[in-house]
Amino acid sequence: MMSNQPIIIAEDVHKWYGKFHVLKGASLTVNRGEVVVLMGPSGSGKSTFIRTFNALEEYQQGKIEIDGTILSHDLKNIETIRREVGMVFQQFNLFPHLSVIKNITLAPTWVRKLSKPQAEELAMQLLERVGILEQAQKYPGQLSGGQQQRVAIARALAMQPKIMLFDEPTSALDPEMVREVLDVMRNLAREGMTMVVVTHEVGFAREVADRVVLMDDGNLVEAATPHNFFSNPKEERTRKFLSQII
DSSP: OOOSSSEEEEEEEEEETEEEEEEEEEEEETTTOOOEEOOOTOOOTTTHHHHHHSSOOOOOEEEETTTEEEEEHHHHHHHHHHHHHEOOSOOOOOTTTTHHHHHHHHHHHHHHHOOHHHHHHHHHHHHHHTOOOTTTTOGGGGGGHHHHEEEEEEEEHTTTSSSEEEEEETTTSSSSHHHHHHHHHHHHHTTTOOOEOOOHHHHHHHHHOSSEEEEEEEEEEEEEOOHHHHOOOOOOHHHHHHHHHO
């Protein structure tokens, strides 16, 4: 269930790459258990913005707080936050030389200090949850793209995060594999995981999101319930964007 308790607070976040101003005062508050979908044209800053939530991208101005921890340049805080925030990328980023189960047990044994049997039991539970238990001993290269992405989700969940960030998790997949990944994400949302998802999957946004947010040119343009966002957008830029993708 979604609460009214904020778990992500980003206020007036600015980021530059050299002279290029990528984030221009972006602000977003996400409540515990909420599913927020970020949409917007290419180059609008969506991926950069969510990557500031776990310090994969630095920001130069503004404030980001994750579950009560201020995300500063203090490495200790960064480690605390990365333990609590799982991330799934467009490219699966699995270790090709490790079996599926070892991909999943690596971080929990090193960072969460689980014993090997504990980590393996957790990994098997997660592989079952994402529907690929039978692939545990295979290597990433032996799996389809959809299966690899489900391993990547299991790997992120193995750290028992409070928040999951998804950066275009289906855009590198063949169409027939998109559904199997979105189904796993749907189930996560139903179980109450706080999720911020950058995606162009309109069906997923309509069905699963609590809020859909349009980002354009480094700023948040409009945020609304899926019904209002898709059926009755208020901003001209939102209408223009939707006319291109729907």
